[in-house]
Amino acid sequence: MLSGGAILEARGIHKHFGHLHVLKGVDLVVAPRELVFIIGPSGSGKSTLLRCCNRLEEPSSGSVVVDGIDLLDRRTDINAARRRIGMVFQSFNLYPHMTALGNVSLALRRVLGRSREEAEEIAHAALRRVGLDEKANAYPLELSGGQQQRVAIARAIALEPRVMLFDEPTSALDPELVGGVLKVMRELRESGMTMVVVSHEMGFARAAADRVLFMDHGLVVEEGPPAQIFGEPRAERLRGFLRDLDRH
Amino acid sequence: MDEFVATFFNLEVVRAASPILLQGLWVTVQLIVVAVPLGLLGGVILALLSTIRSRWVRWPLIAWVDFFRAFPPLVLLMFLYAGLPFAGIELGAFGAVAIGFFLNTSSYYGEIFRAGIESIPRGQMEAARSTGLTAVQAMTWVILPQAVRNVLPDLVSNTLEVVKLTSIASVVALPELLYQARQAQSVTYNPSPIVAAAVIYFLLLWPAVRLLSRLEHRAVARR
Numbered sequence: 140m141l142s143g144g145a146i147l148e149a150r151g152i153h154k155h156f157g158h159l160h161v162l163k164g165v166d167l168v169v170a171p172r173e174l175v176f177i178i179g180p181s182g183s184g185k186s187t188l189l190r191c192c193n194r195l196e197e198p199s200s201g202s203v204v205v206d207g208i209d210l211l212d213r214r215t216d217i218n219a220a221r222r223r224i225g226m227v228f229q230s231f232n233l234y235p236h237m238t239a240l241g242n243v244s245l246a247l248r249r250v251l252g253r254s255r256e257e258a259e260e261i262a263h264a265a266l267r268r269v270g271l272d273e274k275a276n277a278y279p280l281e282l283s284g285g286q287q288q289r290v291a292i293a294r295a296i297a298l299e300p301r302v303m304l305f306d307e308p309t310s311a312l313d314p315e316l317v318g319g320v321l322k323v324m325r326e327l328r329e330s331g332m333t334m335v336v337v338s339h340e341m342g343f344a345r346a347a348a349d350r351v352l353f354m355d356h357g358l359v360v361e362e363g364p365p366a367q368i369f370g371e372p373r374a375e376r377l378r379g380f381l382r383d384l385d386r387h
Numbered sequence: 388m389d390e391f392v393a394t395f396f397n398l399e400v401v402r403a404a405s406p407i408l409l410q411g412l413w414v415t416v417q418l419i420v421v422a423v424p425l426g427l428l429g430g431v432i433l434a435l436l437s438t439i440r441s442r443w444v445r446w447p448l449i450a451w452v453d454f455f456r457a458f459p460p461l462v463l464l465m466f467l468y469a470g471l472p473f474a475g476i477e478l479g480a481f482g483a484v485a486i487g488f489f490l491n492t493s494s495y496y497g498e499i500f501r502a503g504i505e506s507i508p509r510g511q512m513e514a515a516r517s518t519g520l521t522a523v524q525a526m527t528w529v530i531l532p533q534a535v536r537n538v539l540p541d542l543v544s545n546t547l548e549v550v551k552l553t554s555i556a557s558v559v560a561l562p563e564l565l566y567q568a569r570q571a572q573s574v575t576y577n578p579s580p581i582v583a584a585a586v587i588y589f590l591l592l593w594p595a596v597r598l599l600s601r602l603e604h605r606a607v608a609r610r
């Protein structure tokens with residue numbers, strides 16, 4: 140993979156929280172249309188790494204370049220850069236005082252400066268893509284967890300990001316609702332979206348990922364195609380991690 | 388009984404006093420219309436400042452808010468009206484009242500807004516920022532609307548207190564409702580104008596009290 144053509148290129152990322160050294164020099168380079176999966180035990184730094192990629196978290200050192208924009212350069216307009224990076228959170232984080240349509244149109248209007256009509260048209264299209272246009276006027280509390288997460292995905296894709304970051308998008312869902320969200324993610328991938336996914340859905344990783352990164356204690360311990368990571372894991376810690384998953 | 392009515396509910400006296408009572412009511416309404424929006428605006432600004440982590444903002448802000456919450460409003464008003472002229476600063480009655488109310492009520496409103504902002508989960512701000520909204524836009528469209536809704540009963544309750552507090556403007560001879568009622572009383576040697584003023588205050592505040600109690604019921608029901 141040529142890093143010159145990468146959409147997301149994070150290199151040598153370190154992150155300290157006080158005395159805690161959470162990321163210890165991580166590289167994450169993602170090519171266009173690639174789906175990179177990140178797995179690893181709790182506390183290994185997966186969320187922190189994702190959050191460094193849109194600067195919700197300020198890396199202590201390293202570089203992050205997205206779509207040719209240096210995110211850590213002081214002169215970079217971080218807000219203009221962020222709309223090229225969609226993010227989906229474990230807890231959905233929909234705005235509870237707005238309808239699904241309002242949630243999706245807010246940034247279209249305030250960041251991209253679209254008129255209300257334009258924004259709502261785009262928002263309806265995004266909601267159709269996640270199969271929820273008929274819920275456009277529902278408030279988050281009136282939606283199931285799975286529907287809320289799909290609205291959150293619509294909110295991100297409406298801005299036409301170049302890359303999407305998913306932080307455990309299905310971990311807060313009842314098992315019967317996971318499938319609907321994964322289906323939307325699979326369609327997104329088929330449409331050519333570049334994606335970085337932190338998740339414990341190993342079945343999805345096997346089926347959809349191009350590459351899997353295993354993180355532990357703030358480092359990428361092993362990476363490779365899913366067949367290799369799941370079929371012939373080399374690192375002892377990765378083997379232990381996969382064994383523990385099977386047991387559950 | 389007749390004597391009681393003639394003393395406290397003397398309609399003739401009230402009728403005679405009604406023009407100046409209405410003038411007083413008009414000044415009271417002007418006070419409310421100035422003090423409440425100014426207090427709300429100052430409160431929002433103080434609350435927004437309180438989200439800045441830097442200690443160069445934080446400590447002065449805490450000192451400011453604490454100071455004006457601990458300062459008895461009547462004393463503050465006397466100081467602004469009767470004390471500052473010794474330093475050559477003449478605010479006049481309305482100016483002193485407006486500034487005194489601003490300093491006092493914005494500190495209270497500020498604490499209410501701050502509690503509201505702090506009640507919103509961090510993920511809301513993060514989601515908004517992740518879509519490219521600036522911090523100010525995220526505050527305006529995502530955080531503040533939810534924060535206000537969460538503390539609406541406290542805001543209404545504080546506004547009731549502010550309206551009641553406008554009566555202290557009478558001590559600096561601002562001719563608001565209570566001041567005019569006392570003038571009328573001293574001219575007629577009859578307390579009915581005071582009773583009339585009490586009735587007017589009640590009519591002014593009662594809708595807000597009803598609203599508050601409905602909001603509080605709703606807040607309990609939501610839990």
Ligand SMILES: Nc1ncnc2c1ncn2[C@@H]1O[C@H](COP(=O)(O)OP(=O)(O)OP(=O)(O)O)[C@@H](O)[C@H]1O
Nearest residue numbers: 156159161179180181182183184185186187188307
């Ligand atoms: N804002 C913060 N302040 C202090 N410590 C933090 C902060 N955010 C994360 N950490 C710590 O950094 C470490 C890595 O956290 P992170 O959330 O990135 O892990 P994770 O791999 O996503 O774990 P999980 O699977 O539980 O989500 C943890 O020890 C966590 O306690």
Ligand SMILES: [Mg+2]
Nearest residue numbers: 185186187306
């Ligand atoms: Mg995490």
